[in-house]
Structures are given as C-alpha cells and as structure tokens.
Amino acid sequence: MRKEPFTKKSSVYADAMQTFHRAADLIALTPRVRLELEEPDFEHIFYLTLELRDRLVPVPEDHPEASRFLDLPASSVKAGEALEPLANGDFVLHQQALLNADITCREGVIRIPGRGLFRMVRGKPRKFKAYRIQHNQVRGPYKGGIRYHKDVSLDLFKTLAADMTWKTAIVDIPFGGAKGGVRIDPQAYSREELEHLTLRYMYKLKNLMGPFLDIPAPDVNTNPEIMAMMMRQYTDGERLHHALHGVVTGKDVRIGGSEGRFKATGQGIVYCIEEWARDKGFDLRGARVLVQGFGNVGSAAAEILHGLGALIVAVNDAHGTIHADEGIDIPALLHYVHENPENLRKTVLGFPDAPGISRSDFWKLDADIAIPAGLGCEIDGNVAEVLKVKLVVEGANGPTTPEGDRVLAARQIDVIPDVIANAGGVTVSYYEWLQNQRMEHWTEQEVNSRLERAIKSNLAIIRDVARDVPNKTPVHDSRRYCIGKRIDMRTAAMVLALRRIEAHYLLEGFSQ
Ligand code: NAD
Secondary structure (H helix, E strand, O other): OOOOOOOOOOHHHHHHHHHHHHHHHHHHHHHHHHHHHHHOOOOEEEEEEEEOOEEEEOOOOHHHHHHHHOOOOEEEOOOOOOOOEEOOOOOOOHHHOOOOOOOOEEOOOEEEEOEEEEEEEEOOOOEEEEEEEEOOOOOOEEEEEEEEEEOOHHHHHHHHHHHHHHHHOOOOOOEEEEEEEEEHHHHOOHHHHHHHHHHHHHHHHHOOEEEEEEEEEEEOOOOOOOOHHHHHHHOOOOOOOOHHHHHOOOOOOOHOOOOOOOHHHHHHHHHHHHHHHHHHHHHHHHHHEEEEEOOOOHHHHHHHHOOOEEEEEEEEEOOEEOOOOOOOOOOHHHHHOOOOOOOOOOOOOOOOOOOEEHHHHHOOOOOOEEEEEEOOOEEEEEHHHOOOOOOEEEOOOOOEEEHHHHHHHHOOOEEEOEEEEEOOHHHHHHHHHHHHHHOOOOOOHHHHHHHHHHHHHHHHHHHHHHOOOOEOOOOOOOOOOOOOOOHHHHHHHHHHHHHHHHHHHHHOOOOO
C-alpha cells in the first residue's frame, strides 16, 4: 500500500510563527535564541470542576413534546432575582426561587407567562478545560490576558502567549508573554457560576502567578469584575495583601486599576490611526470606518474615533452586522449594547437607527479604514480580496490569515499589525502595575500622554524598519533596527521585537 506523503499539519500557531521565522532569518537571529522562543517556556493545562445550579431550559413551541403541555397553567415566580436570565435563553434558578412562588409543574415542565414552556434541569457538577501558557520571561514577568470562550485550544493560547512576548518587547515594557483561560461559553452560565469558575482558576494557578511572576489581564469575555475576583483569590489570607495588587491588571479604578485602562486598547488603536493619517496627510474628520467586534476594544476605538469626527458606517459582532451610510450614533449604540440589561448577548443587532446587513456585505462596504476587533482569522484571502479600505488596523489578535496578508499586500492596502495596534492595553497594564508597586494614582491625562508616546514612537520605528530609513528624532531612534532592505510592517514589527529580546540573551547569557 502506498503511504501518504508526510505533510506538516498547519495550525494557527504554525501560521502565526511564519512571521517569527521570516524575521529571524532576516536578522540571522542567534540559533539558541530562536530555539528559546520557538516554543513556550511552560504549557499548563488543567481541569476545573464546578457545581451548576438548577436551570429552566426552553422547550420550543414547535417541539413535539410541547403539545402535551398546552393546558399547563402559568406559574409565577415572585422573588426578586430568583430567575437569572442567560443570553442563551435559559434561566438559572437561585436559592430563593420558590419563595412566594405559585408554581404548577407537570413532568418537570412549567410555563412562564410571556416566555413559554421550560423544562427544569437539575444542576450537576461539570468539568472545564483550563490553560495558562507562559511563553517567555526574559524581559520581565509573564503577562497576558484571560479568555473565556468555547473555541479556545492549546494551539490558540500558544499563539496568543507568543504574541504577548512580541508585543511587550515592541512597546518596550519590562514584561514577557503569557495567555490563558477556560474553554467555556460564558453566555450559558450565571454570574455566580462564573465567579466560582474564576476563583477555582486562580486557586489552581496561585503558585504560578504573582506581581513578579505572571500577571493576567482581561481578554475576550473577561472584564474588570473578573479581575477583581482573581485579585481577591490571590491575595486572600496573605498578610501583605495590599502589596500584591499588581498580580492582575485591568482592575476597576476604585481597587487599584489605572485611569485610562478600560479604553487603553481602543485608544492605542486610535493613536496608530492618527500617526498613519499624519504620515499620509489623510484627514480623519469624515473618514469612513468599519468596526468588527463591539466589546472592550472595538467599542472604545469606535467611541474615540467618533469623537474625532470619523464616521463609523458599520459594526459587525458575533451575532450580526448593522450599517448606516451617514455614520452610526456611537454614544447611543454604546448605551444600547453595554448599558441595556435587556440586551443579554450585548449585541449591536436590533439597534434602532441602523438596519442589519449580511456579514459578507460588511467587508464590501465603501470605507477608508477597517478595524477587525473581534476574534482571529477573520480577514482571509476572500475578505482581503473584497475590502475597499486604504488601511486595516488590527484591533484583535491575529485577525488576518497569511493568505489575507498576501492579498492585502498585493492590493497595496496598508496594515498596522496587532502587535503594535492593540498594544495599548498591555502598555497601560504596565502603568497600572507601576502605580500599584508605587502606591500611586495617575491622572487619565498622564496615562494617555505616556501611552501616546509609547505607541507613536514605536510605530515610527516599525515604519522606518519597513521602509529601511534609519532615523533618529527626539522621540524615536530606529537606527539599531533597520536591516538594509524594505520589508512589510508585520515583519518589521517582529524584527523590532526579536532584536530587543535577543539583546537580553546576548548581554545576560543563558543560565545553565
Ligand atoms: P470582548 O469580549 O470585550 O468583545 C468581543 C467582541 O467581539 C464582541 O462584540 C463579540 O460579539 C465580538 N465577536 C466575537 N466573535 C466574533 C466573530 N466571530 N465575528 C465578529 N465579532 C465577534 O473582547 P475584547 O477584549 O474587546 O477583545 C477583542 C479582541 O481584541 C480579541 O482578539 C482580544 O484578544 C484582543 N485584545 C484585547 C485587549 C483588551 O485589552 N481587552 C488587548 C489586546 C487585544
């Protein structure tokens, strides 16, 4: 029998590392440094168990079972927060659910007025797969976000952890790279269940975390509330707990978070766009912008750009796309998505003044700038082929596939790569950590002026490397990094990262 020829399995990690290898070849990276960076320092994979509460799961009207319950009287549950609605349509029953309730239950099914039939499902323990990948710490403590998502994997977290190593080097902050999280669809769990999951996650990782060891932050589906829980779990029972607040960043400003951190990633994106516009002589007032993802990153970028006079003409998220050719009212959209308790999925869909369009039409719209700020691998070859914009600014991590990159380059669409475009978050995380160590609290203006300098000066270095024009100005110096030929922006950013990381190995040597 003929054997299939061996083909190396492609993966997100292998794809992402193409840029690493290209840059490493170009600068003849020291072979041992290449080996150190090729794979993470540590891959922690573990399991979390959780006791789930009882639930009410919808029985669809057209389900054959539903016809047997046509005459089932309605139940009424009066206790305040007895039933917690979840974005997936279930209700979680809290302990006081039956207080003052008037319930008629037949074969485990009840009817809730205005909502339909629900089957009671008994809570039981469940197991979740969890990860923390610590990629590299030669420049400082491991640093990177925590993601709760149903599609995470070792391969993805390795990619995101390595991205953090490059990113912290590119904005020149003394941190390394890490990433982690849990494979879970958080929209299907109650606030209390997610709290237990978060506490359990930190409990299991406690020995591997610390303000000088590994510092988590928010990422997809995690937020300042989750960071507060992590900090509490880490510091609980510690005599010097106040000295440990730097164990997580992205905290609420009232408990040691930094002014400006919440919007920092979006703000960094806008600093990149401003620098690009200045360089090109492009007026941002009236510029037409597409935003994918309206979570922390996408909504902050949209809000700040809207404030600068740009028009956000369409927004796409996990549930749909909205479009308004004259520009969407972003303050109203922020309210609709983030401050509306009825909008459980936190989606832009259904926003009154902007009709829905298809996802494929979203990318084809007439616009100047696209900001993918949802998940990875969204701009593939096909999307890159139909985009009409002049600039793609990568808010998300890894939103462009290698094929997408090739098409964008061929079509001469500029790209500001993720490792600088979305580095505002980790940069202000560093400022938060510094403020925690020094027990200080900086103003938003101070934070933003430092952030602006960090983003714009390092973007200027990357641009010089890409154009091969070594240059020194009062705010940046690219002479050490140019390689004697022109390269694309993504490779240039990696060159900058690798040169800065390599310096540590070359000057400090390797521990034996
Ligand atoms: P978030 O959970 O606050 O929001 C995610 C948004 O993306 C939501 O609007 C969601 O509906 C949307 N989305 C999810 N899947 C999608 C899909 N398939 N298509 C279109 N939209 C989709 O997350 P976030 O913190 O805003 O992170 C967004 C991206 O930015 C991620 O790639 C994350 O790794 C990256 N990032 C975040 C930070 C940060 O500080 N939060 C920093 C750097 C990079």
